[in-house]
Amino acid sequence: MSTVALSGIAKSYANFAALNGVDLTIPEGEFLTLLGASGSGKTTLLNVVAGMISPDRGIVSIGGRDVTHVPPRQRGLGMVFQSYALVPHMSVFDNIAFPLRIRRTASAEIKRRVEKILDIVQLGHIAHRKPRELSGGQQQRVAIARCLVYQPPVILMDEPLGALDKKLREQLQQEIRRIHKEMGITILYVTHDQEEALYLSDRICLMNAGQIEQLGTPQELYFKxxxxxxxxxxxxxxxxxxxxxxxDRVRLDASGQDIRIAQYASGAANRLMIRPDKIAVLADGESRANEVSGQIEEIAFVGETMRLTVRSGSQAFTVKAPTSHSADRKLGSTARIGWEPQDALLLEAKS
Structure with a gap:
């Protein structure tokens, strides 16, 4: 069993609460991402699981065993960081084999396991090379392979792709996702990159000010x-x-305009959310249940879509529209934009 369970985890520094009573369960085989801005508590929580930080209160259990006060090395977890920490004079093979050798694993078993992991991370053809002969992406794959080779029950990853450029980062995301699906291992992953979290995760735990704002699937956090x-x-x-x-209606503070919504409006909700791609730039003859007229104050070309900022009074709307529908729009011109009631969501400003 490799289920990770955190109960009432709290950690404070002076007058700063880094974690404030966090409860979280990561089932065996799940890829869960701790997502948040700097200072949200995500890395502190990862370090509590790793045993590198002791909580002031709460219980950490792994596989049903209370490890709250167990030293990091005795937890048997795998860890991958942004820095690769490869031994420069060792080959790829020997770097990966290193954790098995310090555990006094038999030579034949080391060879079998390392060759299997090299095949999984697709590095068998460069097993003889030294770290200095590898690209950044290859070095990170070696670091991941070294972590996987001794078959830890849980792998902790702290911003492992943060030092890579965008294209290489996306390639490694694909690799990590493939490896997780192939091996079915439990992974707790930390990132501040929401696109990375959406792509990789079974579930996302969004953190803010030491607390969980929302825990759910990528689809739940995006659409709900x-x-x-x-x-x-x-x-x-x-x-x-x-x-x-x-x-079925709200009134915008900025303009006083009434807006139709599809959900039943009640309680303390006071923010209307509309995704930019749900707002249409209306041509003559087109209409939507909700319409606003304004002046285009910014146009940005982003390939198949155009990103427009349309200002109506004191309210600015961000709109993403197909380039084919928006190419003739001009800065300073008037645009009519609109959306349907079901394309907006009424929310509370803060939980």
Whole structure:
């Protein structure tokens, strides 16, 4: 069993609460990402699981065993960091074999395991090379292979791709996802990159100020954010301050305009979320249930789509529209934009 369970984890430094009563369970075989900005508590929580930080309160269990006060080396976890920490004078093969040798594993078993892992990470053809002869992506794959080779119950990854350029980072994301699916190992992954989290994860734990804002699948966080903080962090959103005026209608603070919504409006919700790709730039003769007219103050070409900023009074709307529909739009011109009630979501500003 390699289920990780955290109960009531709290950690403070002076007057700063790094973690504030975190409860989290990571089932065996799951890829769970701790996502958040700097200072959100994600790396502190990972280090609590690793045993490198002792919580002030709470219990850490791995595979049903209480390891709260067990030293890091005795937890048997695998760890991959942003720095590769490869031994420069050792070959790829020997770097990967190193954790098995310090565990006094038999030579034949070392050879079998290393060759199997080299095949999984697709580095068998360069097993003889030294780290200085490898690209950054290859070095990180060696670091991952070294972690996998001794078959830890859980792998902890702390921003492992942070030092790589965008293209290489995307390639390694594919590798990590493939390896996880092939081996079925439990992975706890830390990143501040929401696109990386959406791509890799079975579930995402979005953290803020030492607490969990929302825990769920990538689809749940994107399409059903718990509050405006989540909506703003995951993807891009138009978040409009508003007041509820009827069960199916809100009034925008900035313009006083009434907006129709599909959900039943009640409670303390006071932010209307609309994703930029749900807002259409309307041509003559087109209409939507909700429409706003404004001036185009920014146009950006991003390939198949155009990113427009349309200002109506004091409210700016971000719109993503197909380039084919927006190529003739000009800065300073007037545009009519619109969306349907089901394309907006009413949220609380904060949980």
């Amino acid at each position: 954010p718990a509050n405006a903080f989540v909506a703003d962090f995951i993807g891009e959103s138009n978040l409009l301050a508003c007041d509820i005026v009827a069960p």
